[in-house]
Amino acid sequence: MDAWANIRLKARACHADALATSGGDRHARALVAAAVKDNGLEVEDFGPEAGFGNNVLGFVERASQLVNVARGQAPEQEAVVIAHEIGHFLLHTDPSHEVTMVSPPTLGGDPIESGAAKVQGYSSRERKEVQADVFAGEFLCPSDWLRVEMVENGRKTTDIASELGLPSKLVLHQAIRALLLPPLQESEPEEIVASHGLDESQAIAATWAMGPLMVDAGPGTGKTRTLIHRVGHILDQQVSPASILALTFSNKAAEEMRIRLSATHPDAAIEMWVGTFHAFGMELIAKWADRVGRTDTFQTFDEAGSLELLERNLARLPLKHFQNLYDPAFELIHVLRAISRCKDELIDPDQYLVEAERALALAPDDESVQRAVEVGRIYKIYEEALLAENAVDFGDLVRLPVKLLQDHPDIRQHCHQKYAHILVDEYQDVNLASARLLRLLVNEQRNVWVVADQRQSIYRFRGAKPANVAQFAVDFSG
Known part of the structure; x- marks a missing residue:
């Protein structure tokens, strides 16, 4: 399943509306102008004198519903930047976003995995930037339409890019998605049963409101279902989805969480951070690379x-x-x-x-x-x-973030303010480094909720052991 399906579907809906407003004109300039109009936005350009920096291509201001675009860009690049900012406006709730680079991600938005220890990470951009890139690509050149043009009408990506006024690389990436992944379909919404539909112990865990909690759950006990209900309970308290951080240890488990959350809470899932400890650590390193002696183009x-x-x-x-x-x-x-x-x-x-x-x-x-x-x-x-x-290895993706949070109070405060609720699946696989990272991420409200099955640890070779799980009560006792 395409982990970014909800974003692509939103982009496709936006495209359909814009196409209607533009009178059927698919050219990039016509589409972004129509989407700007449909969403009550305005576009203004700015030059070097504005003082935003030479690398800032554009940014959106939500309160004033204004998309700001750097002057002097090529027309096809400018269209992508505006589409990127429209994506931010429709997907996210932050007051503003700026874009310094637009480069289409590969299949599904994630870098293609190569090697057992390869991490699905997000380069020098945070997850929301990738989401906005995915949105821009699907909005400007929907993969279902592109598949028909290439397969049934025999057209080349270069010709299509020229006709639409788009960078050829963007159309090429959309073509890869269109030809190699199944067509996007609206998924049937997964039924979200009320907490009384859980058994007594699951309901207590899902609605827990008395500080840190570790749920001991074996195979077949509905631990993932309980975790999903826990997220739903948090959202019911009118908590911003962007303040929810859900971590796990394997790409497979992270993908399962993303899929389940996308099915039950499609809009909120876009703003939550869901992934592995190592992918999250990579993002922290990218954001503050200079603090660990790297640049934001570091290799892993x-x-x-x-x-x-x-x-x-x-x-x-x-x-x-x-x-x-x-x-x-x-x-x-x-x-x-x-x-x-x-x-x-x-x-x-x-x-x-x-x-x-x-x-x-x-x-x-x-x-x-x-x-x-x-x-x-x-x-x-x-x-x-x-x-x-200018490189890090797999172990550094947790070790260096621990160092960042320990040594830099401003980074620790940033994370504390950003992530009010932290959930961890597969906690039996925690080692000293990931346990320390979790402890540093949790703020004074201590809204941390973990689920573990000590009989199923698969990362003992990386230092996971029962003593680390037992340490949870000590670490978060107050």
Whole structure:
């Protein structure tokens, strides 16, 4: 299922209205002008003298219903920027949004996943920017219409882009979606039963109002259903959907949450942040990249990328026990996994090396201790290499956000103000780093609600263990 279906359907409805207003004119300029009129908006341009910055292409002001567009853009780019801002206006409730870059996302809005440890993240833009991009693409060039033009009428994307006055890349991305994904359909709304339709324990959990709660739920006990009802209960209190943060540990579980929430609360689901701890961490790093020594174009390395980085720095590595002249990767993979566990336990290179060298002083002939010292020295070089490459690895996607929130009160305050309600699925998979991140994210109201099944932990290799789950009561006791 297309995780962004609700947004595409809203964009398509907006397109239909605009097409009627424009008298059937599909050109981008005609469509955006019609949508601006339909939604009671106005468009004004601005130049460098306005002081918004050279990289700001446009922004919308909700209160004044004004779309501001940077002067001097190519006509096709300007149309996309206006469509992007119309998307913000229709999808979100924030007072204003600015766009610094418009680049169509790939299938479904998410970057295509490659590799078991690859994270579905959102580059240097927050999720709402991706949503506005998805909206703009579907509004300007609906995939159902595009499929007919290409398949039945044999037209090329370049010709269509020229006719519509759109960037060819946008039409190409819409074509990929149109040809490779099933046609969009209005889904039957999933019935939202009242809380009395739950059993007694589920209803108590879903409507809990006495602070932090951990729900112990095994397979088949309706934990996802209860979580969805919990979200519904929060929304019934007139809480802004944008203040809800729902986290989990696997892409599969995150996708299931998104689909269920989109079915039960289609409009609210657009504004909620739903995804994995690592995808959320990636977004925090992107937003404050300079605070961790990166730029907003940083790379994320999976295990293969990290291994390649070590091999490129092979001459710098003090290899002895982990040296393999014929196949360096054969031994270095074990070093990387040790480093990964360190990051999951929030142990930096200096801390690790100090402890390893202290142990070596006590047991100089112990090979396991010698190996630990070697890992520590490689860890230090590896971190320097990551920094030089403007890169992070999988473990950094939680470790660095913990550092951001610990070291920077302004970032912590931003998150506390933004996310008033935090829900976590699969809490049995929590490790020290993700538990610390959760604790730092929760504000003084302590509206945190988690569901766990300690019999089903699948991430013990990343430091998940029952003691971390038991620590919940201590962490959020007040």
